[in-house]
Amino acid sequence: MKSKLILGVLLVLVAFYNTLAYSAATKVSGEIYAFYANDLTQNGHGKGYNKFDLSRVYITLKSTLSKEVSVRVTADVANMGGDARDIYLKYAYLDWNIEKVIPYSTIRFGLQQTGWIDYMNKVWGRRYVAKTLMDEYKALSSADYGVSYIVKFPKGYGHGSIQLLQGPGYKGSEENRYKDISAFVFFRPLMQVPDLAASMVGGYYYKGFSDKPDITSENKKDRVAALGSLAYGGILRICGEYFMSWDRTDPKDTEDLKKDGISLYGDIRFPMAKSTFLKKMALVGRYDLYDKDKDKEENEKEYVIAGVEWQIVEGFNLMPNFQREKMKNEDAQDAFVVNALFAF
Structure with a gap:
């Protein structure tokens, strides 16, 4: 059945193209x-267990219909474990540039990115190695149906958006009358300082509702998040993301389930090096701390990544790295991983 579904989606993409x-x-x-x-x-799986695999495959079609209107369609082939692969329509949206009416503005309609996760992937820059914080711990879906107003600030100072979203995400279906609303902004306050121009701050608010049927307005799914990123001269970058969520998703719930997490990551590059090999290398580190229930003890999970990334050629990145996952009061799970990105 899944093979027929995959073939069907691919045929639709070919016909669309x-x-x-x-x-x-x-x-x-x-x-x-x-x-x-x-x-x-x-x-x-036990010490010594090893495997080669694919975690994701994305195929994207982008079409410019006019100076103001463009369309994007992206298929997502996910690893479901073992030999199984599942395919989803990840994005299918239209962008309408309305700068002639409202400067710096775009309207987006359809199945689209949830803006915070999409931009966090750009800041982290290594989605092929690991998901970002709120995506990894399923605080948000990375895509959803809806409409967005997007504004880009003049002179590259940043951008922001307000989104009206369905709620269940791109793999779910609507079960009630409620819609979710979110807003985010990213701002580069040091654009006039060349060595620090890439530094930024960001904030996010998501007001949502349970995906279940027969809920009331009390059955919420609320999130806030913040980002701070300091970048210096293309050499050093240090970033921190924090989120907190409040869920009361079941009609029988009387109290909020509170979660939070923090992700600290960064990289060191060598643009001044004479060696081409060193110029294309980056030392990468990341540390996550996630608490799945703030009202209970011993729920924290740690996640560590430490490695070296090379851009072999444009479109081919390789990153050997050490990864550790550890729940509080449990033994750690350690792995040596080599991640590769093939982009075309």
Whole structure:
């Protein structure tokens, strides 16, 4: 059944491409996330267990219909474990540039990115290695149906958006009459200082409701998040993301389930090096701390990544790294992983 579904979606993408290719400027692109993992501890599959696999494949079609209107369609092929693969329509939206009416503004309609996770992936820059904080711990879906107003600030100072979203995400279906609303802003306050121009701050608010049927307005799904990023001269970058969530998703719930998490990450590059090899290298580190229930003890989970990334050529990145996952008062799960990005 799944093989037929995959074939069907691919045929739709091909038909979409062939149709638009005759009427508009259409580009095909994609990303493949491949990895090799070797367990270093007895937890999980056991010490010495190793495998090659794909974690994600994205195929994207973008078409410019006019100076003001463009369309994007992205298929997402996910690793479901073992030999199984599942395919989803990840994005299918239209962008309408309305700068002639409202300066610096765009309206987006359809199945689209939830703005915070999408931009956090750009800040982290290594989605092929790991998801970002709120995506990893399922605080938000990375895509949803809805409409967005997007504004880009003049002179590259940042951007922001207000989104009206369905709520269950791109893999779910609507079960009630409620819709979710979110807003975020990213701002680069040091644009006039060349070595610090890439530094930024950001904030996010999400007011949502349970995805279940027969709920009331008390059955909430609220989130807040913040970002701080300091970048210096293309050499050093240090970033921190924090989120907190309040859930009362079941009609029988009388109290909020409170969660929070923090992700600290950064990289060191060597643009001044004479060696081309060193110029394309980055030392990368990341530390996450996630608490799945703030009202209970011993719920914290730690996640560590430490590695070296190389850009072999444009579109081919390789990152050997050490990863550790550890629940409080439990033994750690350690692994040596080689992640690869193939982009075309």
